[in-house]
Each structure stands twice: as structure tokens, then as C-alpha cells.
Amino acid sequence: MKVIRAGVLGFCMGVRRAVELACAEAEKSGRVFTLGPLVHNPRVLETLKSRGVEIIDENRLPRNINGESFIIRAHGISPQAEAELRGRGGRIIDATCPKVKACQLKAKALAAAGYRLFLAGEAGHAEIIGVRGYAASGGGARTFCVVVGNAAEAEKAAAGLSTAGPFPAETGAKPALIGQTTISEEEYRAIGEGIKKYFSGLEIIETICAATRERQDALRELLDKVDAVIIAGGKESANTRRLLTIAQEHGKPCALSESAADIPPGFAAFQTVGICAGASTPDTVIDEIERALTAGPFGP
Ligand code: SF4
Known part of the structure; x- marks a missing residue:
């Protein structure tokens, strides 16, 4: 069987950096906490746990965190939450993705300049909570x-x-729109158009990260070259599931695999199989799946 990898696949820059920082800190201190999972991939989380990286809910911190190390995830946190951790003696290792950090600082600067801000994204998502802060x-x-969350809202x-x-338009409100880095371009454009019906001078800040689109475009390109495709990644990862949907809509046989054991046995019949992977899938999983497809065994 011939196996072809998508041109862009696996960990994005922000996730790779956060995982590396967490591992380095765990090796140095023996234990480090992350405020929520670093990635939506169970195998990565298992590996991190075995190295001393523990997930903790920021709303259920232990009473005494003095001297404990905390990794801020790629999504970032609010400055208020960070100040609380520091105030209680926590050590902070900031793994906020540089692209998210840019959004945070832009939101702060615009708000300081008197802009009325619209944030496009999921209200409960960690990235949006941080930018809002x-x-x-x-x-x-x-x-x-x-x-x-959408154009109607x-x-x-x-x-x-x-x-x-408190800010009627006639007082000269200056509105600006900032988006969650992973929002789709179509959704972001529709949201901007909805606001422009009332504020034609809306400033739309370009905040969308290309990582998600690059993986989707690479998959579309790959689908034309193969008989079937494996989407490597965690079932809980939204961007991995989106890749599966794209492959399904294309009509090629496809499957989402967290490991070689998830590759359907029927894939043995294909001559050319592609591999694509979401932004939370580590190289080790991609390598394992490629090895299994090439030389076997795979399947449950
Ligand atoms: S998807 Fe983009 S913004 Fe989000 S962590 Fe990855 S590189 Fe950063």
C-alpha cells in the first residue's frame, strides 16, 4: 500500500509550543498543572500525565498553591485569573499562543482607546474568556x-x-470586531456584516489563525490523490472532527483513528491511502498510523 501524508498536518505551532513548555517544566519541577487540557487528544494527555503534567480545573484550585507551577494553555487566560494565581504564590509558565496573545493585547488597547468591542466566538470558550478579561x-x-456567536446575535x-x-451611536461610538482565532472565515464575515448594518465604520481586526484552514485545504488536496483517507486525532477535537466531515462530504472512504487499532480492517484493500491530522495530533500518532498502514498490523 502507498501512503501519502497531507502537506500540512498535526500539531499547530501554538499547541506544539505549549506541550514542549509543559514537558520541560515537569522535568525541572517534577510536577506542573495545566488549567484544563493542553490538547484534545487522549494519548497526548496520557503521555503528559506520565511525565508529571496534571490537569486542574481553574475553578477548583487546591487551597494551598504556593510554589506550584501552572502552565497557561495556548488559549490563554484573563489577566485577572493570572493575577489571582500569582497572588496565591503560584508560579506561572505562559504558553499562551503568540497569535492569541496578539488578540488579547489588541482587545486591551482598543478598549483603552474607548472602542466598543464585539468578540466573535463561543462565550464559554477559554480563549474568549481570556480576551474579554x-x-x-x-x-x-x-x-x-x-x-x-453568530450573525443574528x-x-x-x-x-x-x-x-x-450607555454608549448610544450618536455619541460617536467606535466599534471594533475581534474574532476567536479558530472561527470560520464565513462566520466571521457574516458577523461583521450583521454589525455593519448599524455601524458602517466597524473596524474588523484580522485575528483568524490559518492553522485550521491550512489543514483543511491540505486534506482537500490529498483527497484527489488517494483511494481513502485516515484522519488521525482525538474524537474530542473539534478541528479533527471537522476534517472527518470534509472527507465524508467528499465521498471518499474515511475513518477517524486515535491509534493504529482504530484503522478499519477494510482499508487493507486500498492501494493508496492518505493521512491527515488535526492540530492536536502529535507526530507519534501520525507515525504509528503511517507505519501500520505500510507494514501492518492494524485494526482492532
Ligand atoms: S490554532 Fe493557531 S491560534 Fe490556536 S494555538 Fe494553534 S497556532 Fe495558536
Whole structure:
């Protein structure tokens, strides 16, 4: 069997950096906490745990964290949450992805300059919570920062801002839109258009990270060259599942595999099989799947 890898696959820069920082700190200190999982991949999390990297819920911190090390994930956290950890004696290793850090600092600067901020993304997502915290740290009590998940929500929030509340349009509100780094380009554009119905001068900040799109484009290219494709990655990873959907929509036989054991036995019949992988899939899993496809064994 011939195996072809997608041109872009696996760990994105931000996740790779966070995992490396966590491993280095665990080796140095013996133990390090991450505020939530570093990646949505069970095998990576198992490996990290065996090296002393423990997941902890930031809302359920132990009473005494003095001297403990905490990795800030690639998603980042709010400056308020970080200050609390430091205030209680925690040691911080900041693995916030540089692209997320840029969004945080932009939100802070815009809020400080009096902008009314629309954040496009999931209200409960760690990245959005962090960016919102940065906006609050820049704008203080007068910060207007609303999270919108889709175009309809954006339009409703813009209508409210233009007619009511403490910042009516006639006072010269300067609105800006910042997006979650992983939001789709179509969704972001639709949200911007919804706000522009009320604020034609909306400033749209380019915050979308290309990592997700690059993996999707690479998969589309790969699908034209192979008989079937394996999407390597965790079932809990949204961007990995999205890759599976793209392959399914294309109509080629495909399967999501967390390990070689998940490769369907029927794949042995194909002459050319492609491998693609989400941004949370480590090289070790991709290598294992490639080896199994080439030389076997695979399947349950
Ligand atoms: S997807 Fe992009 S923004 Fe998110 S961690 Fe990876 S490189 Fe950073």
C-alpha cells in the first residue's frame, strides 16, 4: 500500500509550543498543572500525565498553591485569573499562543482607546474568556465588550448598542470586531456584516489563525490523490472532527483513528491511502498510523 501524508498536518505551532513548555517544566519541577487540557487528544494527555503534567480545573484550585507551577494553555487566560494565581504564590509558565496573545493585547488597547468591542466566538470558550478579561483590563468600568456567536446575535447586539445603553451611536461610538482565532472565515464575515448594518465604520481586526484552514485545504488536496483517507486525532477535537466531515462530504472512504487499532480492517484493500491530522495530533500518532498502514498490523 502507498501512503501519502497531507502537506500540512498535526500539531499547530501554538499547541506544539505549549506541550514542549509543559514537558520541560515537569522535568525541572517534577510536577506542573495545566488549567484544563493542553490538547484534545487522549494519548497526548496520557503521555503528559506520565511525565508529571496534571490537569486542574481553574475553578477548583487546591487551597494551598504556593510554589506550584501552572502552565497557561495556548488559549490563554484573563489577566485577572493570572493575577489571582500569582497572588496565591503560584508560579506561572505562559504558553499562551503568540497569535492569541496578539488578540488579547489588541482587545486591551482598543478598549483603552474607548472602542466598543464585539468578540466573535463561543462565550464559554477559554480563549474568549481570556480576551474579554484583557478588554476589561484596558477599558476599566466603561468597557463595552459583548460576545456574539453568530450573525443574528451580532446584529441584535449592534442594534442594542446603537439605540440604548450607555454608549448610544450618536455619541460617536467606535466599534471594533475581534474574532476567536479558530472561527470560520464565513462566520466571521457574516458577523461583521450583521454589525455593519448599524455601524458602517466597524473596524474588523484580522485575528483568524490559518492553522485550521491550512489543514483543511491540505486534506482537500490529498483527497484527489488517494483511494481513502485516515484522519488521525482525538474524537474530542473539534478541528479533527471537522476534517472527518470534509472527507465524508467528499465521498471518499474515511475513518477517524486515535491509534493504529482504530484503522478499519477494510482499508487493507486500498492501494493508496492518505493521512491527515488535526492540530492536536502529535507526530507519534501520525507515525504509528503511517507505519501500520505500510507494514501492518492494524485494526482492532
Ligand atoms: S490554532 Fe493557531 S491560534 Fe490556536 S494555538 Fe494553534 S497556532 Fe495558536
